[in-house]
Amino acid sequence: MPPVKTWQLIAGSAVAGLALSAVTVTAAGPWDSGQRKAERDTAASWSPTGGADHAAGSLPQAAPSAPGVLTAIGPGALRKAAAPDSAALAAALEPLLADPALGSARSASVVDAATGEVLYESGSREAMTPASTVKIATASAALAALGPEYRIRTTVVPGAEPGQVVLVGGGDPSLTAMKKAPAGSGGSLVALAADTAQALKAAGTDSVTLGYDDSLYSGPVRHPIGENDNLAPVTALMADEGRPGETPSGAVERSRQPAEDAARAFAALLKERGIKVTADPARAKAPAGAQPLATTLSTPLGGLVERMLTNSDNDIAEALARQTAIASGQPASFEGAEKAVTARLASLGVDTAGARFADGSGLNRADRVSSGLLTGLLVRAGDPKRPELRPVLTGLPVAGFTGTLRTRNSGGSPAAGLVRAKTGTLYGVNALAGTVVAPSGRLVAFAFLSANGPDGPTAERGLDRLAAAVAATS
Incomplete structure (x- = not known):
């Protein structure tokens, strides 16, 4: 050709x-x-x-x-x-x-x-x-x-504690908790919860504690301009760009704790699929080398x-800058x-x-x-x-x-x-x-x-x- x-x-x-x-x-x-x-x-x-x-x-x-x-x-x-x-x-x-x-x-x-x-x-x-x-x-x-073609991974892995699973953020800015996905492919907490529930049930588990790991990023999560409706805190775990509920558009007040909010949304999705979450999600470090129970992939980088x-x-811009840092x-x-x-x-x-x-x-x-x-x-x-x-x-x-x-x-x-x-x-x-x-x-x-x-x-x-x-x- x-x-x-x-x-x-x-x-x-x-x-x-x-x-x-x-x-x-x-x-x-x-x-x-x-x-x-x-x-x-x-x-x-x-x-x-x-x-x-x-x-x-x-x-x-x-x-x-x-x-x-x-x-x-x-x-x-x-x-x-x-x-x-x-x-x-x-x-x-x-x-x-x-x-x-x-x-x-x-x-x-x-x-x-x-x-x-x-x-x-x-x-x-x-x-x-x-x-x-x-x-x-x-x-x-x-x-x-x-x-x-690169895709950012969001995973769920077994935790360090018995009966614990950890939601691990990879910095996917397309990750959504919406049950009706927005236009285009992207990371889905709904699909991730379904796959996690299936894996847990296959292992005979129907009750877990949930941790979340947003440690991939370092440094301040706030942009130097401070709180701003144009940008959520820059974290490795965030659903729907830190927007409240299912607000898909417009400049709105962003979540001050987007990682915790994403984990709470994930816990609710697990409960809907028959997995009992015994406590509020808490920050936890995923064990090194832990094999994922389930994975969801972002929209391709292009x-x-x-x-x-x-x-x-x-939000996408700041995520891509950090992905560049990680790759470098x-x-x-x-x-x-x-x-x-x-x-x-x-x-x-x-x-x-x-x-x-x-x-x-x-x-x-x-x-x-x-x-x-x-x-x-x-x-x-x-x-x-x-x-x-x-x-x-x-x-x-x-x-x-x-x-x-x-x-x-x-x-x-x-x-x-x-x-x-x-x-x-x-x-x-x-x-x-x-x-x-x-x-x-x-x-x-x-x-x-x-x-x-x-x-x-x-x-x-x-x-x-x-x-x-x-x-x-x-």
Whole structure:
């Protein structure tokens, strides 16, 4: 089989993404200072959002068909794939970058993904606060470390005490206690309880004490920003992202003890299946080398990456940063994850000078990323020699149709359906980084970072105009 060309792969991805634009997600963030919430409307884990781990849903609006997308790109353009016009691109972008709405600091990088040629740059090596566009880095590092098919295990093992079983958290952010599973495959406490009950009954046991082990992660469980409705405490054992009851979406007050809550939910599920749990669950250490009685597996890592990017899911982001740390032999903490992510990105050949990955989600203002680093990662994700990074591209929201871009560059915008990009928003910080299949037929990667602007919506419109210009000009 001949190698797949970058433009062929990405054009197919763009068409597939549009066909799977059947999403009702309108997460829009993250904002701090109480301005707006990253998961305001629909959380990633509960949304049918296209890709390896997603199911189709009902269209909120008419999405372009595949022929329509190809027509918009231009007849035969994908086959000709002419080189983008750098001069025309500079003429289009420079006036837009001067927009005061973007604030006093801004950075831009636009690159031909097929060749790696820089088409336009302005301050592209200057490290700035990236907000949620740092999730591109988190995703790239995790995929490089573990691959897209990796699944995180949650297990139940015999405890050290007679009659004890221990629920062991592996850091699965897709783990759910819902009896009706959300869209897509993922770890299920319900299935785990059923398999555990079956194993116990087969061994002649119908009464246990339950422990829970969340010791895989180390360091503070609270993000440096403190308690925040955008992010639960970062623990190795958590169901439904620490949300109360069966609240699937929106920014809500999170559990302060998600590991204990998950264990309580598991105990209730065991009781429903005929296993008596004789006391409240208590923290316990799983014996070394204990063989699992039952196991449930997470959504594949590629699907987790897609969920995270499409809907800017902070809980998934922090979990993936820690999985990268574990795979790299670092402590599963904020500090260990920072070292691991930095090292993995350097191994991909991107310039990490001046970069800092203080967290995986972008909520931390101490994060520092350059626009050139972001486009470098996007180009590598489009490289046929690095198929493990492909979910970085397939997970990007589609302008006017999915995730955090559903209401941006929509309607009659020439960028609707063609731009795929990760948003980033903190108070006074706005960013947009992604790809577009340009009129030339080439895949073009872009990243725009801005800071010290007047307000989010105004800056977002400025960024959208930049992305639209790339779509129309390059």
